[in-house]
Amino acid sequence: MLKITIDGHTTEVEEGTTILEAARKIGGEIVPPTMCYYSKLKGSGGKCRTCLVKVSKGSENDPRPMPKLVASCSTPVQDGMEVQNITSPEVLETRKAIVEFLLINHPLDCPVCDQAGECDLQDLSYAHGVDTSRFEEQKREFDVIDIGANIKLHMNRCILCYRCVYTVNQITNGRIHGVLYRGDASEISTFIQNAIENDFSGNVIDVCPVGALTDKTFRFKNRVWFLKTMDIHRNCPTCAGRAVAWMNGNEIYRVTGRKDEFGEVEEFICNECRFAKKDVNDWIIEGPRKIKRTSIISVNHYEKLKQGAIINPVDKKIEKPSEI
Amino acid sequence: MTLTNRTKVVSNKQMTFVESLYLPAIFAGMWITIKHVFRKKITIKYPEQKREIADIYRGQHILKRDEQGRERCTACGLCALACPAEAITMIAAERIAGEEKLYREEKYAKVYEINMLRCIYCGLCESACPKEAIFLTQKIVDAEYTREAFIYGKDKLVEPIDMDKRIDVSKRQTDKVLKFKQLKHERHNI
Numbered sequence: 001m002l003k004i005t006i007d008g009h010t011t012e013v014e015e016g017t018t019i020l021e022a023a024r025k026i027g028g029e030i031v032p033p034t035m036c037y038y039s040k041l042k043g044s045g046g047k048c049r050t051c052l053v054k055v056s057k058g059s060e061n062d063p064r065p066m067p068k069l070v071a072s073c074s075t076p077v078q079d080g081m082e083v084q085n086i087t088s089p090e091v092l093e094t095r096k097a098i099v100e101f102l103l104i105n106h107p108l109d110c111p112v113c114d115q116a117g118e119c120d121l122q123d124l125s126y127a128h129g130v131d132t133s134r135f136e137e138q139k140r141e142f143d144v145i146d147i148g149a150n151i152k153l154h155m156n157r158c159i160l161c162y163r164c165v166y167t168v169n170q171i172t173n174g175r176i177h178g179v180l181y182r183g184d185a186s187e188i189s190t191f192i193q194n195a196i197e198n199d200f201s202g203n204v205i206d207v208c209p210v211g212a213l214t215d216k217t218f219r220f221k222n223r224v225w226f227l228k229t230m231d232i233h234r235n236c237p238t239c240a241g242r243a244v245a246w247m248n249g250n251e252i253y254r255v256t257g258r259k260d261e262f263g264e265v266e267e268f269i270c271n272e273c274r275f276a277k278k279d280v281n282d283w284i285i286e287g288p289r290k291i292k293r294t295s296i297i298s299v300n301h302y303e304k305l306k307q308g309a310i311i312n313p314v315d316k317k318i319e320k321p322s323e324i
Numbered sequence: 325m326t327l328t329n330r331t332k333v334v335s336n337k338q339m340t341f342v343e344s345l346y347l348p349a350i351f352a353g354m355w356i357t358i359k360h361v362f363r364k365k366i367t368i369k370y371p372e373q374k375r376e377i378a379d380i381y382r383g384q385h386i387l388k389r390d391e392q393g394r395e396r397c398t399a400c401g402l403c404a405l406a407c408p409a410e411a412i413t414m415i416a417a418e419r420i421a422g423e424e425k426l427y428r429e430e431k432y433a434k435v436y437e438i439n440m441l442r443c444i445y446c447g448l449c450e451s452a453c454p455k456e457a458i459f460l461t462q463k464i465v466d467a468e469y470t471r472e473a474f475i476y477g478k479d480k481l482v483e484p485i486d487m488d489k490r491i492d493v494s495k496r497q498t499d500k501v502l503k504f505k506q507l508k509h510e511r512h513n514i
Contacts, residue, residue, distance in 0.1 A: 111400030111454050112431045132507075144430075220416045220431050223401040299405065 002079040019072035036161035037073035045073035057082035099129040115211030117224040150275045158212035164204035172198040202274040218254035231286040239270040379495040382445040382460040387482045396457035399433035403449035411442035440474040459493040
C-alpha cells in the first residue's frame with residue numbers, strides 16, 4: 001500500500017492507482033475535475049488537462065517536487081507523495097487557462113444546446129472559468145450530422161475528449177467511429193457518415209461531457225431542469241436495465257444511464273432501453289433520483305424532510321437522511 | 325384600551341327640535357359634496373386620456389425580433405425557470421431549411437404562452453433572457469371577458485416584422501449592457 005497526501009488528506013492506495021483515483025477515494029472538494037478521463041474506459045484521460053495537479057513531494061525516496069504540473073488522471077501514486085490541488089494557486093490559475101482553451105472552439109450556444117444544465121464543460125467554466133472571452137477569431141464550424149438513427153453529432157461543440165471513441169471501441173464490437181485529421185483540424189466522425197448501429201452505441205451520448213452527441217429522440221423536446229428524474233428498471237435481456245427516466249407527469253421524455261457523483265454512468269444501458277422504451281408501463285419506477293442541490297436540475301424540486309431532521313446551520317447539510 | 329382617538333360614544337338621547345328637522349345635517353352634507361365639484365378632479369378619462377408612466381414601466385411583454393426580422397427567442401426556457409408565478413410555458417421546435425429568415429437560431433419557440441393573469445410583472449424573465457428576446461413594455465394588458473383570453477400566445481407577443489411598428493426597448497437597457505453588446509468577442513450575443 002502506498003501513502004499519499006492530497007491537500008492535507010492522507011490515504012493509502014494500492015500500487016498502480018492514479019492520483020485522481022486516490023483523490024476520488026478521499027472525495028469532496030479536492031477531487032480534480034475531469035473532462036476526458038472516464039474510469040470505466042481503458043486508455044481514457046490525459047487529453048483535456050483539466051485534472052492538472054501540483055506534486056509538491058515526489059515520493060519518500062525522492063522528495064523533490066515534480067517540475068511541472070502533472071495530469072492526475074494518468075500519473076501513478078508513489079509512496080509518500082504529496083499533492084496539492086485546490087490549495088495551490090498555481091493549479092487554480094492553470095485550470096482557468098485550460099477552461100479558456102477548451103472554450104476556444106466551443107460555441108456559446110447553451111440556450112440552444114440540449115446538454116445545458118447537465119454539461120460538464122458548463123459546470124467547469126462556471127466553477128473555474130472567467131466570465132468573458134478573449135477569443136476574437138472565427139470559431140470552427142461544421143454541419144450537424146446524423147450518426148445512426150438516434151444520435152446527432154454537433155461537431156462544433158466537441159472538445160475532442162475521445163470518450164465516445166473509446167466507448168464504441170471497448171463496449172461494442174467493431175470499430176466504426178474515430179477521430180479524423182490532426183491537430184486543430186481533428187474531428188470525431190464515422191467512416192463517410194456511416195451509422196453507429198450497435199446495441200450499446202447510445203452510450204456515447206452519456207459519456208459525452210458536452211452537447212456534441214445528443215439523443216435525437218429528445219432533441220429540443222424539453223429542458224432538463226423542467227423534468228423530474230426517476231430511478232427506473234426493467235427486465236432487459238441485453239443490459240442490466242437500470243436507468244434514469246426524465247419525466248414530466250406520466251410522460252417519459254428520455255432515458256439515460258445512472259450517473260454517479262463524478263458524472264460517470266454506473267452501468268451502460270442498451271439502445272432499446274434508451275430509445276425505444278418511452279412508456280411508463282415498460283418500466284418499474286423505484287423513486288425520485290437524488291440530484292445535487294448545486295445542480296440546476298434540482299431547482300424547484302422540493303424534498304420532504306423526515307420529521308425531526310435538522311439542517312446543520314454550519315455546512316447546510318441535512319443531518320438525518322431525508323425521505324422523499 | 326383605545327385603538328384610536330376618534331372614538332365616539334353613541335348615545336340614545338332625545339334629538340332636539342332643530343336636529344329632528346334634519347335640514348342642518350342635510351346642508352352640511354351637501355356642502356361637502358358641492359365643495360368637491362369645484363376641486364381638481366383626481367380621476368382621468370381612460371382610455372382617451374392616459375397617465376404618464378415611466379420608461380421602464382413593466383407592462384405587457386413582447387418577443388423581440390432582430391434587425392433582420394428574425395425572432396430572437398430560442399426557447400431555452402430560462403424565462404420560464406426564472407418566473408416566480410410560473411406564468412410562462414413554451415414548446416420548442418427545430419428550424420428547418422428555408423426558415424433562416426424567420427428564426428435566428430436552429431431552435432425556436434413553436435408555442436410561447438404567457439398567462440397574463442398569473443404574471444406578476446416582476447421582470448425576472450427579462451433579466452433571465454440570454455438572447456435579449458423578451459422585454460416588458462409600457463403597454464397595459466387589455467381587459468378581457470374570459471380567462472382563456474388572458475393566455476397570450478405568439479400572435480400577441482411577437483413584435484411586428486414591419487420596421488416602423490417595432491417597439492423600442494433601448495431605454496430599458498443600461499449603458500453597461502449596450503456597451504457590452506459592442507464587444508467584438510461577445511458577438512454571439514448581438
